[in-house]
Amino acid sequence: MSRHARREPSRLTRWWRRQSLRTRLTVIAATAIAVSVFLAFQVASELMDRKLQDTAEEQLRADSRVLATDVERAGPAQVQLRPYPGSGRLVRVILPDGSTRTPAGQPALPPVSKSAARVARGGPADVMESIGGTEGYLIYTLRAGGGAVQVASLADDSPINEFGFGMLLIGLLCVAGGALVGRTVARTALAPVDRLTAAAVRVAHTRDLDADIPDEGGGEIRRLIQSINNMLAALRDSRQAQRLLAEDAAHELKTPLTSLRVNVELLIRLDRRGTLDSALPAESRTRLLNDLGAQVVELSTLAAELTDLARGDVTDESTALLDLADVVVAAATRARSRMPDIELALDVNSVWVSGRPAALQRAVLNLIDNAGKWSPEDQPIQVRLCAQGASAVLEVDDAGPGIDAADAPRVFDRFYRADSARGLPGSGLGLSIVQRVVDAHGGRAAVSRSARGGALLRVELPAASPPAPIAQLTAGEHSPMR
CATH class of the missing domain: 3.30.565.10 (Histidine kinase-like ATPase, C-terminal domain)
Structure with a gap:
């Protein structure tokens, strides 16, 4: 097969080509709404995630400043840590020697990271970290009292998940509504086309070129109807011209054909009687034959002109x-x-x-x-x-x-x-x-x-x-x- 051989259309393309224009418009409307909802969900999720992240970080910074104040006043080893209430933020104090203190009853936090250890040893003033695992943590480390304090919170994806589920329901409703609206719009928009098709089929069936299609709709539909009406008018003129040509040709052919038939019948009748020579002297016979020849030439010329004119x-x-x-x-x-x-x-x-x-x-x-x-x-x-x-x-x-x-x-x-x-x-x-x-x-x-x-x-x-x-x-x- 040639490298430039025509590629067969895919199954989806063949299916699409078999669908009606109304179905295509419905599918296009539903697809457009689905894509719009998906993109809106992606953008909204990203914005919401960033907003929740910023809020959580601001809260961790505020809580860490309060704890750092207590550590500065009492020292990392002597500051009193209230027992864990069972929910909420998690705290931890990092001592200068690298050991840690946590409130009683508090779940264990991930090991101190290298970045947090550098803060406790007098490195950067603070660091914000997101540490994953079976449970993701957002941990803020702030230098205080020769060591550091840490405030952490569990990464909560439930708001995003709830938002996504809500957007999914909204998206499904929008797609269904879009398909319904697309179907309705397609039916309304194509109603003039349906009527135009019916009128064209009626004209083709009845061969009635005098039936103009009503001019309705606007824009492209009106121009299409006007074009078809102009085409019907041209066909009417063409058919009328053909009818007139046939009638005029029949009229013009009638006279030379009648004269030719009369002369030929006269010759045949005289020949059958055996009186051709006596009834028609040589001079009259020559004149009659010349007349027949002229009539044949006239008919030939007329036929050629009719052929040229009809073409x-x-x-x-x-x-x-x-x-x-x-x-x-x-x-x-x-x-x-x-x-x-x-x-x-x-x-x-x-x-x-x-x-x-x-x-x-x-x-x-x-x-x-x-x-x-x-x-x-x-x-x-x-x-x-x-x-x-x-x-x-x-x-x-x-x-x-x-x-x-x-x-x-x-x-x-x-x-x-x-x-x-x-x-x-x-x-x-x-x-x-x-x-x-x-x-x-x-x-x-x-x-x-x-x-x-x-x-x-x-x-x-x-x-x-x-x-x-x-x-x-x-x-x-x-x-x-x-």
């Missing part, structure tokens, strides 16, 4: 830095092969853009095809490309009748055809494809009347900086062409 922006073609002049020249070459009777006059200058070559060439070809439908045979279609500021500007100018002002706002709509164009071949999709390609490249398309009285279709695209070696060449590398 939208779904394409595998990548964006590249390209010279738009090359695209225009390639589109003009294709247009000349499709319309040999139409003359094209190119005035093309090098302008670099960032875009998809095939899509741009299709858009330019559609512009030229549209102009070819209207331009007289004796008048050339003028195609101009130049840079204006930060834009690449392409203009296609024909000498036809032009576009009426009432039709100008809708010339880029799908399947829209002006009244004057209904007798001409075409589907009304060419310019809508141009609009889509231009929009995808961040540009804009417009139509106006040209100086020759025809239509002037103008496309503006954001210009880009050419590659470094080409940037040194002149902008007019592509000379005007005809």
